[in-house]
Amino acid sequence: xxxxxxxxxxxxxxxxxxxxxxxxxxxxxxxxxxxxxxxxxxxxxxxxxxxxxxxxxxxxxxxxxxxxxxxxxxxxxxxxxxxxxxxxxxxxxxxxxxxxxxxxxxxxxxxxxxxxxxxxxxxxxxxxxxxxxxxxxxxxxxxxxxxxxxxxxxxxxxxxxxxxxxxxxxxxxxxxxxxxxxxxxxxxxxxxxxxxxxxxxxxx
Amino acid sequence: xxxxxxxxxxxxxxxxxxxxxxxxxxxxxxxxxxxxxxxxxxxxxxxxxxxxxxxxxxxxxxxxxxxxxxxxxxxxxxxxxxxxxxxxxxxxxxxxxxxxxxxxxxxxxxxxxxxxxxxxxxxxxxxxxxxxxxxxxxxxxxxxxxxxxxxxxxxxxxxxxxxxxxxxxxxxxxxxxxxxxxxxxxxxxxxxxxxxxxxxxxxxxxxxxxxxxxxxxxxxxxxxxxxxxxxxxxxxxxxxxxxxxxxxxxxxxxxxxxxxxxxxxxx
Numbered sequence: 001x002x003x004x005x006x007x008x009x010x011x012x013x014x015x016x017x018x019x020x021x022x023x024x025x026x027x028x029x030x031x032x033x034x035x036x037x038x039x040x041x042x043x044x045x046x047x048x049x050x051x052x053x054x055x056x057x058x059x060x061x062x063x064x065x066x067x068x069x070x071x072x073x074x075x076x077x078x079x080x081x082x083x084x085x086x087x088x089x090x091x092x093x094x095x096x097x098x099x100x101x102x103x104x105x106x107x108x109x110x111x112x113x114x115x116x117x118x119x120x121x122x123x124x125x126x127x128x129x130x131x132x133x134x135x136x137x138x139x140x141x142x143x144x145x146x147x148x149x150x151x152x153x154x155x156x157x158x159x160x161x162x163x164x165x166x167x168x169x170x171x172x173x174x175x176x177x178x179x180x181x182x183x184x185x186x187x188x189x190x191x192x193x194x195x196x197x198x199x200x201x202x203x204x
Numbered sequence: 205x206x207x208x209x210x211x212x213x214x215x216x217x218x219x220x221x222x223x224x225x226x227x228x229x230x231x232x233x234x235x236x237x238x239x240x241x242x243x244x245x246x247x248x249x250x251x252x253x254x255x256x257x258x259x260x261x262x263x264x265x266x267x268x269x270x271x272x273x274x275x276x277x278x279x280x281x282x283x284x285x286x287x288x289x290x291x292x293x294x295x296x297x298x299x300x301x302x303x304x305x306x307x308x309x310x311x312x313x314x315x316x317x318x319x320x321x322x323x324x325x326x327x328x329x330x331x332x333x334x335x336x337x338x339x340x341x342x343x344x345x346x347x348x349x350x351x352x353x354x355x356x357x358x359x360x361x362x363x364x365x366x367x368x369x370x371x372x373x374x375x376x377x378x379x380x381x382x383x384x385x386x387x388x389x390x391x392x393x394x395x396x397x398x399x400x401x402x403x404x405x406x407x408x409x410x411x412x413x414x415x416x417x418x419x420x421x422x423x424x425x426x427x428x429x430x431x432x433x434x435x436x437x438x439x440x441x442x443x444x445x446x447x448x449x450x451x452x453x454x455x456x457x458x459x460x461x462x463x464x465x466x467x468x469x470x471x
Contacts, residue, residue, distance in 0.1 A: 025224045119303045119452035120219060120310075152220075153260040153293060157303075160296045164460065181250045190256025190285045 013039065065136065067112045067129040069094045077110060084108040086143040090133065090162060092116050092150060100148070108146070111136065116149060117158045125161055133162070137169040144172040151178045209270050211278075213237055214286065216263045216326065218310045222248070230258060230280065231310055232266070235323040239313040242268055242278040257283035261293070261302055261330065291334050298333045300456040304449045305329050305346055311443055312354050322353045328415045337419045340428050341410075345418040347435050348411040356442050359383030360408045365392060372401045377434055379441030397437060403430045 009017065013035055021031040038046055062068070063075035070076070077083060077097075087108030091097060097110050113128040136142070145166060149155035163173055179197035180189055189197070218239070219231035226248040232240045247255040257264045258280065267282030292298045309326045313319065329346040333339055351357045362369055364383030376385045376396035384404065390396050399407075406427065410418045423431070440446055 024222070117452065119300065119449035120307045122448035122451070124452050124455060153299075156293060157296065157299055160294075160299075164296065183251055185253070188253040191288045192259070192285075192290055193256045195290065 009035075066110045067114060067132055068097055068110060082107070086141060087146065088133075088136065088142055088144075089146040089148050090159075091148050092155065092158075096148065106146075108144075113149070113158070116154045117161055118154050119157075128158070130162060130165065134165065134169070137166055140169075142170055144174060145170045146174050146176065148176045151176075210281075211237065211268050211270075213266055213268065214263065215240070215266050216323075216330070217258055217260050218306050220244075220258070220260055226252075228258070233309055233313060233323055233326060234318075235320045236318055238316050238318040239310070240268070240278060240316065242266075242280050244280040244283075254280060254283045257285040259288070261289055261306055263287040263289075263327065263330075287331075289330055289334060292330065297456055297460065298339060300449070300453045301339050301343055302330055302333050304343065304447065304453045305333075307447050307449045308347065308350060308439075311447065312350055319353060322350060325349045325353065325415070332415055332419065338423065340432065341419055341421065341423055342415065344406075344431050344435055345410045345415050347439065348407065349415070351438070351442070352411055357411055358438065360404065360411065363389055365389035370404070375399055375401075375404060377404075377438070379438045395437070395441070397434060399434060400427070400430060402427055403434060406431060407434070 016038065017028075017031045017035045020026055020034050021028055023031075026034070038049075041049075059071055060069050061071075061073055063070045063073055063078055065074045065078045068075055068077070084107050088111050089100065089106060089108055090111045090113060091100070092113055092115065094112055094114075097112065100106050100110075111129070111133050113130065113133075115123055115128050117123060117125055117128065137145070145162075147159040147162060149158045159175060167173060177196075177200050179193065179200050180186065186194075213234045213236060215232040215234045217230055218233050221229045223229040223243060226246050228244045228247050230242050230244055232242055234240060244254055244258050246252050247258055249255070263286045264283045265286055266280055268278040269281045270276060270278050289302070292302055305326065309322070313322065325346060329342050332342045348357065358364070358377065358379070359382060360370075362384070363386040364378070364381045365385055366389050368386055370384050370386070374387045375398075376387075376390045376393075377383070377399040378385050378390075378393040378396040380395045381393045384399065385393060385396050406421060406423060409421060436450070
């Protein structure tokens with residue numbers, strides 16, 4: 001979609017529509033609605049939004065250890081002396097770190113891959129932060145690696161690939177348990193979920 | 205003619221792209237309706253009832269709903285997995301091959317063009333990758349069957365230029381010419397690759413026979429390499445590009461050349 005597609009709109013408006021349309025999950029209509037909302041927004045709010053976007057681009061960097069988004073390098077989690085430095089949890093995206101931190105059940109370190117192996121989309125292992133993970137593991141202090149990629153085909157493929165690469169370096173490699181979700185109905189469970197739930201059943 | 209508002213069909217999920225907050229845009233291969241696009245709403249949430257039935261390379265019984273006039277993009281309103289190919293998905297080497305087959309099927313099938321034999325051929329290939337069969341032979345058989353069913357199979361019995369029968373020895377395969385060339389006609393085509401008698405025999409046999417019959421053929425490693433190079437050249441010419449998944453396929457084969465090198469499942 002080009003600026004010409006929004007010719008009836010003034011040039012700055014068309015440019016903003018085009019910019020918003022590039023965001024994930026934002027279609028042409030949503031981009032138009034957001035743009036006209038922003039046009040009507042008080043100037044100080046619009047300026048604050050623009051400054052927030054620029055601040056994110058200027059101040060946010062990748063932690064040289066865990067590859068998570070951070071303002072300081074190393075990030076607060078990597079420098080926290082109370083965290084368990086012998087365990088690393090491998091995740092696909094920075095948002096996954098927030099999800100696990102919310103549980104308050106994990107006190108180890110993280111490693112963010114920034115994606116997942118997706119051969120059909122041309123994304124291989126070299127596009128991910130796997131080399132950085134291997135460098136961290138070469139130190140020999142890590143006792144457990146938790147592979148917490150998503151439980152779908154591409155997440156499983158990535159977990160299998162990393163497992164093969166790091167098995168000589170880490171004594172214990174684990175995968176997050178897969179099974180029935182809280183609030184779900186057994187009758188709607190698919191074959192793989194139900195099979196994994198049975199395989200992972202625990203004594204009461 | 206307007207389409208029915210709801211269709212019930214079996215389908216294999218070829219692609220799944222993230223859409224919106226928690227939806228996915230699926231590319232499905234069906235026996236009676238060909239390749240279709242459909243949205244699956246809310247399937248990225250852990251509480252989704254449909255999500256587990258719609259993972260990549262899963263064969264499911266689906267209910268697809270269209271808009272009022274039976275037009276627009278279908279929405280998946282019901283799904284039940286028929287075969288999740290669990291053992292295939294737990295083996296990195298087999299999985300890399302299955303993903304390659306999936307991209308091949310996706311690339312060759314136009315939207316809404318039913319090709320039931322091609323669907324059956326894809327399903328049989330996935331099932332064969334779960335068995336201890338020669339997986340490279342599964343790939344070659346599927347490639348040739350797909351070329352045949354989509355009308356791109358090269359001429360293999362006679363020289364494509366002079367139409368003389370192919371005799372043993374000294375022949376070439378030219379993707380640009382669309383078949384085998386005899387030594388006399390070879391100079392006309394710069395892309396012609398030498399093809400051994402054994403390779404030509406295997407290619408002919410795989411193209412003419414079912415997968416189960418093809419898997420009875422015993423192919424040694426040097427011949428496998430020749431067949432892989434020939435088919436890669438043929439497919440690259442036909443599609444005018446390299447398939448994206450070939451890089452992963454080659455990387456896995458190079459890093460872990462033997463099946464026992466790859467762990468079957470993560471701990």
